[in-house]
Amino acid sequence: MPLIKYILLFLILLNISAYSKPLEIIIAYQNTDNYPFQTQNSQETNWKKPGVLLEMFKIVEKKMNIKIHFKRYPWKRALFEMKHGKIHGVFSASYKTKRLEFGRYPRNGKEVDESRRTHYNSYSLYKKSSSNISWNGKTLKNITKKICAERAYSIVDDLKKMGFDVYEVSYTSKCIELLYNNRVDAFAALELAGDALLKENKYQNIVKVKPALRTKAYYLMLSHQFVKKHPKLSEEVWDTIQIVRDSKEMESIYKKYFK
Secondary structure, rough: HHHHHHHHHHHHHHHHHHHOEEEEEEEEEOOEEEEOOEOOOOOOOOOOOOOOHHHHHHHHHHHEEEEEEEEEHHHHHHHHHHHHOOOEEEEEEOOOOHHHOHHHHHOEEOOOOOOOOOOEEEEEEEEEEEOOOEEOOOOEEOOOOOOEEEEHHHHHHHHHHHOOOOEEOHHHHHHHHHOOOOOOEEEEEEEEEEEHHHHOOOOOEEEEEEEEEEEEEEEEEEOOOHHHHHHHHHHHHHHHHHHHOHHHHHHHHHHOOOO
C-alpha cells in the first residue's frame, strides 16, 4: 500500500476514535442540601445517596455519548463560572430573566420550555407553632421582623417584591436556628428540603404554613459558549432530561429517597 494510503487510513481511524470518545461536560450544582434533589452541605458529591437529580443525570449520561463531571459551588459562583465558560451548565435553576446573562434555558420558540424541566419544587414558609403569621396564597400577615431565606434563592426576590425584609444566609439550617432563637419571624425554604430538615432535627414547635408560597419549574441551564459550540447536542440533552424524568426508572429512584 502506498504511503499516502497509510496516512489516510491513520487519519480516518484517528477521527473515528476521537468521535467515539464521550464528550466531557462539566455541570455545577449548589453546595447546600436540597433534599431529595441533592444531598449534603458539602463541596463533594456523596455517591451513595447523592440526590435524585444526580442519579437522573447519570442516566442521561448513559443514554448519550457524554461524560458528566460534577462540581459543587455556592450558587452565585456557579452562575459566574458558567457565564465565563469555565463550566458548561448549572442546575437547579428556576427561570429568572436576569439569569439569561449567565446561560440558556431550554426554549420552545421565544418561551422557556417547561416540558423540558428537571423537576418542580415549591417554596414554603415556616413559623413557630405559637405564631399568628398567616398566608392565604395572596396576603402574608403579621410579619414584624425579617424572614430568613437562603442567599441567592429566587424566593428572596419574591419576598422583597412583596415588601418584606429578608435575612439572607448560606444554609437553610441556619434559618431554623434563627427562628428557634426568635431572631426572625419565619423562614422560607424549598419545601421538601425544609420538611426534611425539620424531621431530621425534630423541631416540634416549628410548623409549615400552607399553602406554598410559590411552585416553580427548575431547569438545567447551559452556558452560552456551550450552546453556540454544540447547538444540536444541547437540545438533545434537554430532550433526554424530559424522557428520563418521566421514566419508570426515576419513579424507583424517588421511592428510595422517601422510604
